[in-house]
Amino acid sequence: MRQRLLVGLACADAALLFVAFVAASVRQFGGHPFSDAVVVQTQARGLVQILVISLVSSLLGSALMVAVMPQGPPRPTYSRAVLAALFAFFAITAVIVLVRPYYSRPHLFTTLGIWLVLVLLLRAVLRLRPWTEQILVVSHSDGIVRSLDATPHITVVGVIDPDATGPLSPPPPDTVLVVDLSAAWSREVTRYVSATSVAGREVRTLNDVYEQHTGRMPLGHLSEGWEVETSLLRKLPFLPLKYAVDLVLVVLTIPLWMPVVAVTAIVVRLADGSPVIFRQVRVGRRGELVELFKFRTMRADAEAEGARQASGDDPRITRLGRFLRSVRLDELPQFFNVLRGELSLIGPRPEQVTFVEKYREAIPFYDQRHLVRPGITGWAQVRHGYAASEEETIEKLSYDFYYLKHMSPLLDLEVLARSVWTVVSASGTTPRLRPSAEEAAALELEAAEQAADDRRQHPS
16 A cells, blocks of 8 residues: 555656646747647757656656655655655756756746645645555554554554464455564464465554654553664764754854844843743753753742643743743743754753653653753654643653654754744644543553563563
């Protein structure tokens, strides 16, 4: 199914490029690219060659998009459409430079502009009726299975007990067999999985499917956190480059954000008095303590009784502070933390010391999130928002682990784009007062599975 979706989207994009090419030709030359009038206008050199180059580049761009974004199901997202179009544009430019065919610059750019609009419209139509992936799961983990079944693009058609001993029916057509590698399989289930794979049917691991469809890692299936550490070891060369890019971006954008910082500081001073900047010690990379800067959004005596997490209707938040939080202007002073080497633009958010000590005891592998520099924004922030309870913090941590495992420039770009949308729409900044009943049940089951795993690995 995945291959059919990817090939179908690539072919559809190429067909839309052909439509855009013809439309641009009519607009630029007054006729389709194969007409006699256009042949005369282009001095008999024709546009067929550049059309072939464009179509091949479109298919190449789709292939490159799949190659650089292997994680996640092939959803018809706008970001992937733009990325594929960008790759196609680079490919067209490279071929034109090498082959030097005839082309009209206005016609080519008009074609690409019309094509991008058509590609985005196609994604909008496809997203009206989201595709669904059918899976047959081999697992004991009811919580994980229920979480998957609740996602928009998954339909669980059945669950096989890893201890099953009786005859098993083959997976239905167009169904992916998803296997839980942490469970011990019976001989019959092992034969069943092997036979399904040999028959050419798709077999995937439960952890991978869960990550791809939820953007989270199943905390109950982590094994001493080695999945995160192993992934990070492969990304060590990327980390210095990541921070170098952060510094360049912050320095280059000083003329943009520094005036906003100055105006905001004046407004906070006039509206709520001093201090303007709120300083708080947080836990950074490798557990080092860093002093985080923020515009003050709460009353000056907000932590007189000790640190506690902000709730959705927290009375300590001032009226101006509520606005600053809604558009994330309160985070702007943290650009200075980036310049000091304490923060990255994108990464797990740094937590307060008291909370870290608390979660370190309650949540296995919590310290794994300190393997990289914390960020001003991150995958957990744009996918979950503020956490107002320990249960939500656990859920948020599953997004942090996903980011650490799949960290890449493209994922950082997606986080950046989602962060911009959060600021523009003022969404995702208010913590949910409590998880839904389904989320609470899933979290409870995950916690129970983690406890069971711990007992099996460390029997008393």
